[in-house]
Amino acid sequence: MxxxxxxxxxxxxxxxxxxxxxxxxxxxxxxxxxxxxxxxxxxxxxLTSTEAEQQRKSKEIDKCLNREKTYVKRLVKILLLGAGESGKSTFLKQMRIIHGQDWDRTAREEFRATIYSNVIKGVRVLVDAREKLHIPWGNPDNQNNGDKMMAFDTRSTMVAQGMVETQVFLQYLPAIKSLWADNGIQHAYDRRREFQLGESVKYFLDNLDKLGESMKVIKHSEQILKTALISKNTQLVKLYENLESREKCLLNEAFQPDSVLFRPITLHSESDWISSHPEPTQDFEQFYNDPYRSRPTSQKSAIYVQPIGDLLKYLKKKKPEDAFCIVGITMIDLYPRESWNFVFGQASLTEGMGIFSFARYDSDFYSASYKGRLKRVKKLPSADYSVFDGYYTPVISSLLLLRSCKTLTHEIGHIFGLHHCQWLQCVMQGSNHLEESDRRPLDLCPICLRKLQSAIGFHIVERYQALLGWMDEDRSGMDAELRNEATMGLLKPVEAFKECREWVLKCLDVLQK
Incomplete structure (x- = not known):
């Protein structure tokens, strides 16, 4: 005592x-x-402040460990053993469907790349088996198609993971059709008991037209892309020549036919934006000479992001004097008029305002249990924003953050005067549905990147270094407030940015050579 x-x-x-x-x-x-x-x-x-902080962290860790123990005790693990193609993964998929968890569009889109990979692997197996079984070609001209399939590069990261991109598959589709119609390949298939072949290969090869149905790659010629980027205007060509050599090296990837950084746009269906919303293209010269686009000034150079539930009229009232633009973010589902189903975002190019919605980025949005549905449906006065009071905010997942970053970048791009991109895969592509929105990359194609660089003025390498730094934010360099957020699990989730990060690193490799 x-x-x-x-x-x-x-x-x-x-x-x-x-x-x-x-x-x-x-x-x-x-x-x-x-x-x-x-x-x-x-x-x-x-205790000193440092010791008190360490003790608090220790208690938080103990709580997390106890929660994990409880979770592991309740977890039921099942080990499925079986030979290849015996139906192990099919069993799990069927269990998911039986218990009412159907596959959403994003999941089905991921399966598309797996199906393409399985088809190419299956055709390669059949071509190889035909040769080893000494079965002659039905059409000798198919030797070239067979050689093309056997030369398919299986060492890329995506193929190693059992996935093939749509534009790659479409390049091989004519050869695959011709081979499957060949009597020699059909004879090899009849002898499939002598070698291992995926059971689903025949189903997909019989339905090749469906696999490529409504899909189209928008591939511009090298000269058209070069003109769109550099222009034929002497003054604009001189501006381009004045850029740093390493920047021109990256931007020139726009018209390199085999570029791994900037790929052609692939339309997956008639419901995609370019198919359903025909628009004129905008090259760099048209952007540069546009008299109506907004231009930042020393007095108006700030970009404000305002979390609200209200719309563009509200933003106009709230716009600070030094703002180049103000962008509102909301969890309310948006649609501009009764004839539209929804929009991810909308921007006013002349007023310097935009707004976009997180609502459809929530993974639970399409479920019956979604908590963000409005309870009140009666029409309110135009100045009454009470419907937004205490509105539902979902858990910020890495996928929701990635989708939101894409849309915010897209809408602010419009405010700077960038139109929808139809040149290459780009964050400025139009988006008609969530599946199409997810296909967009996080950053700009070279043509749109040059537009933004002309409007703001920045070094491209510094831009990519800043993007990489944002994704890799070092915890040791955070201030006290952010460290507390990290301890409480509030640090921004960036798991879904892995592919974007790899792409930024490739761009930096080109810029730093």
């Missing part, structure tokens, strides 16, 4: 005597409890 000395008494009186004070206090120290004893009696009272 800890004893506390009395205020009065002989120790206090002795302390008052000048010459003997130090000696007396030394004796008092023998009677006082030690720091370790006090820490045991009053935990936390004598």
């Amino acid at each position: 800890c004893r506390r000395p009395r205020r009065g008494g002989r120790w206090a009186a002795a302390a008052a005597r000048g010459g003997r004070s130090l000696a007396v206090f030394a004796k008092m120290a023998d009677f006082l409890p030690s720091r370790s004893a006090l820490s045991g009696c009053f935990p936390g009272c004598l």
Whole structure:
């Protein structure tokens, strides 16, 4: 038990005597409890700020471990054993469907790349088996198609993961059709008991037209892309020549036929934006000479992001004087007029305002249990924004953050005067549905990048370094507030940015050569 000395008494009186004070206090120290004893009696009272912070973190970690233990105890693990193509993954997929969790568009889109990979692998197996079984070609001209399939590069990252991009598959589709129609390949298939072949290969090869149905690659010629980027105008050509050589090296990837950084746009269906919303293209010269586009100035150079539920009229009232533009973000589903189903975002190019919605980026949006549905459906006065009070905010997942970054970049691009891109895969592509929106890359194609660089003025390498830094934000460099957020699990989730990060690194490799 800890004893506390009395205020009065002989120790206090002795302390008052000048010459003997130090000696007396030394004796008092023998009677006082030690720091370790006090820490045991009053935990936390004598801790430094650093020790208190470490203790709090330790408790948080203990709580997380206890939660994990509870979760693991309830977790049921099943080990499925079976030979190749015996139906292990099919069993799991069927269990998911039986229990009411159907596949959404994004999941089906991921399966598309897997199906393309399986078809190409299956055709390669058949071509190889035909040769090893000494079966002659039905049409000798198909030898070239067979050689083309066997030369398919299987070392790329996506193919190693069992996925093939749409534009790659479409390049091989005519050869695959011709081979499957060949009597020699059909004879090899009839002898499939002599080699291993995926059971689903025949189904997909019989339906090749469906696999490529309504799909189209927009591939511009090298000269058209070069003109769109550089222009034929002498003044604009000189501006381009004045760029840093490493920047021109990256931008020139726009018209390189085999570029791995900037690929052609692939239309997957008639419902994609370019198919359903025909628009004129905008090259760099048209952008540069546009008299109506907004231009930042030294007085109006700030970009404001305002979380609200209200719309463009509200933004106009709230726009600060130094704002080049103001962008509102909301969890309310948006549509501009009764004839539209919805929009991800909308921007006013002349007023410097835009707004976009997170609503359809929530993975639960299409489920019956979605918590963000408006309870009140009656029409409110134009100045009444009470419907937005206390509105539902979902958990910020990495996928929701990635989708939101794409849309925010897209809408601000419009405010700078960039039209929908129809040149190459680009964040400025129009988007008619979530599946198409997810296919867009996070950043700009070279043509749109040059437009933005002309409007703002920046070094491209610094832009990509900043993007990489944002995705890799070092925790040790964070301030106290952000460290607390990280401890509480509020640090921004960037798992879905992995592919974007790899792309930025490739761009930096080109810029830093």
